[in-house]
Amino acid sequence: MIGSGSIGSAVARELTNRNKKVVLIDRDEGKVETLREQEFEAVVGDLNDPNLLDPIDVKTIEVVLILSSNIAANGAAITTIKQASDSIRIIARAPSAIAKSELEAAGADRVVVPPRIVSDATIRILERVESAKHASNILDILRANGDEKLAIVVHDNPDPDAMSGAVALKAIAASVGTESEILYRGEIGHQENKAFVNLLQIEMGKLDEQKTRSMSEFKKIALIDCSMPGENNLLPKDTAVDIVIDHHPAEMKEIHAEYIDIRPNAGATATIMTKYLQELDVPVNTNLATALLYGIRTDTLGFKRNANPVDLTAAAFLYPLADHEILNRIETPAISAETLDIFGEAIRNRKIKGSYLITNTGIIRDRDALAQAADYLLNLEGITTALVYGVGEDQIYISGRSNDVRLNLGNALAEAFGEAGSAGGHATTAGAQIPLGVFSDTKDKQALMKIAEEVVIRRFFTAIGIENGDE
Ligand SMILES: [Mn+2]
Numbered sequence: 001m002i003g004s005g006s007i008g009s010a011v012a013r014e015l016t017n018r019n020k021k022v023v024l025i026d027r028d029e030g031k032v033e034t035l036r037e038q039e040f041e042a043v044v045g046d047l048n049d050p051n052l053l054d055p056i057d058v059k060t061i062e063v064v065l066i067l068s069s070n071i072a073a074n075g076a077a078i079t080t081i082k083q084a085s086d087s088i089r090i091i092a093r094a095p096s097a098i099a100k101s102e103l104e105a106a107g108a109d110r111v112v113v114p115p116r117i118v119s120d121a122t123i124r125i126l127e128r129v130e131s132a133k134h135a136s137n138i139l140d141i142l143r144a145n146g147d148e149k150l151a152i153v154v155h156d157n158p159d160p161d162a163m164s165g166a167v168a169l170k171a172i173a174a175s176v177g178t179e180s181e182i183l184y185r186g187e188i189g190h191q192e193n194k195a196f197v198n199l200l201q202i203e204m205g206k207l208d209e210q211k212t213r214s215m216s217e218f219k220k221i222a223l224i225d226c227s228m229p230g231e232n233n234l235l236p237k238d239t240a241v242d243i244v245i246d247h248h249p250a251e252m253k254e255i256h257a258e259y260i261d262i263r264p265n266a267g268a269t270a271t272i273m274t275k276y277l278q279e280l281d282v283p284v285n286t287n288l289a290t291a292l293l294y295g296i297r298t299d300t301l302g303f304k305r306n307a308n309p310v311d312l313t314a315a316a317f318l319y320p321l322a323d324h325e326i327l328n329r330i331e332t333p334a335i336s337a338e339t340l341d342i343f344g345e346a347i348r349n350r351k352i353k354g355s356y357l358i359t360n361t362g363i364i365r366d367r368d369a370l371a372q373a374a375d376y377l378l379n380l381e382g383i384t385t386a387l388v389y390g391v392g393e394d395q396i397y398i399s400g401r402s403n404d405v406r407l408n409l410g411n412a413l414a415e416a417f418g419e420a421g422s423a424g425g426h427a428t429t430a431g432a433q434i435p436l437g438v439f440s441d442t443k444d445k446q447a448l449m450k451i452a453e454e455v456v457i458r459r460f461f462t463a464i465g466i467e468n469g470d471e
Pocket residue numbers: 161162225247267268269299
């Protein structure tokens with residue numbers, strides 16, 4: 001190491017701690033003396049001296065660090081070292097970005113620019129201070145609930161991201177002595193989500209139909225994983241909301257709340273909530289860590305969709321705290337006997353036309369099983385689109401899956417069934433419902449299935465431009 005100012009001494013000390021053998025070269029004899037007293041190996045030498053490396057056996061040198069602040073002298077030393085041996089790696093210090101390219105041209109393998117490193121570090125520290133300040137603002141609002149309760153409202157039919165984010169906010173509220181309740185509307189769909197709620201003991205409430213409960217029970221309201229009251233959540237449209245935390249892009253001027261944190265650069269609300277827990281030093285128990293990790297994983301489709309470095313760092317924090325056995329059990333939930341029967345029906349009743357598979361599961365109670373059956377049947381060789389329907393109390397339910405790039409299934413189902421009922425979804429995942437109307441009184445199940453079959457098959461094939469579903 002050549003040049004042992006404050007940076008050089010600090011680096012030498014750290015390297016020695018890591019059991020690296022370091023020899024320091026400095027032109028100041030007094031300095032060399034002091035270094036030796038500190039038990040460093042040090043020799044006198046000048047950067048501009050072509051015999052600079054003479055006191056050291058060149059064959060034993062792996063790397064030379066040139067850390068003086070004199071760029072001309074650093075350049076001269078690089079030339080001297082290059083002449084002595086070609087196999088020595090050189091790391092040099094430069095005062096600026098321009099000087100950096102000069103030293104690289106002279107033969108330095110790597111160049112460090114201290115002002116750049118210090119400014120980067122300063123900005124990172126500033127960001128941390130800002131986000132800690134931001135995070136502490138939310139505590140003031142949570143404390144303002146006093147003895148009254150906070151409502152944490154998630155979007156309808158909540159997914160693991162919304163639910164885990166809500167549980168995190170509940171933990172943060174509890175850390176300042178505020179009691180809260182998570183509220184939702186709709187269903188916890190999918191076997192995985194049901195397993196998620198059961199295995200992680202997530203407690204959530206509903207506002208019942210009879211309206212014996214109302215939002216006036218709560219002093220303050222937080223919206224999690226959604227941002228507008230009345231849009232895909234149980235709040236009336238004109239509700240005054242206090243806290244909004246979400247990652248879906250939003251029209252900021254339309255969002256009104258005392259505290260708003262919308263970060264579209266995060267792949268999940270669970271990621272944002274993990275950052276809060278870290279900033280505020282709120283203890284994260286195993287269930288909470290497991291829930292948040294699962295929330296991030298599902299919302300980013302296992303880090304394949306909208307995943308950002310911030311999602312990965314949040315996941316890295318949660319990973320050692322989570323229960324991976326529970327995660328496995330959530331992902332492969334036990335199949336109920338009813339679901340198995342539904343699969344059996346779907347397999348037995350399948351009709352295939354080209355790469356399309358259409359089947360029915362008869363009279364159903366569990367609608368989720370339709371989507372699961374469609375998922376499963378899409379794995380059949382040669383099939384790129386699977387449509388599964390079943391007859392419920394007063395509706396025909398249809399669930400579809402497709403990996404056919406030429407087909408937008410959501411549009412196809414909307415065209416086929418939108419008029420008769422409701423339909424929609426994405427290019428690869430979609431669903432529809434058709435009211436049975438007068439037919440719902442039909443006692444003859446076989447007749448009912450016949451009607452359903454005709455409607456579903458004919459309308460679907462017409463919509464995608466294939467005349468007459470039967471061969
Ligand atoms: Mn989300």
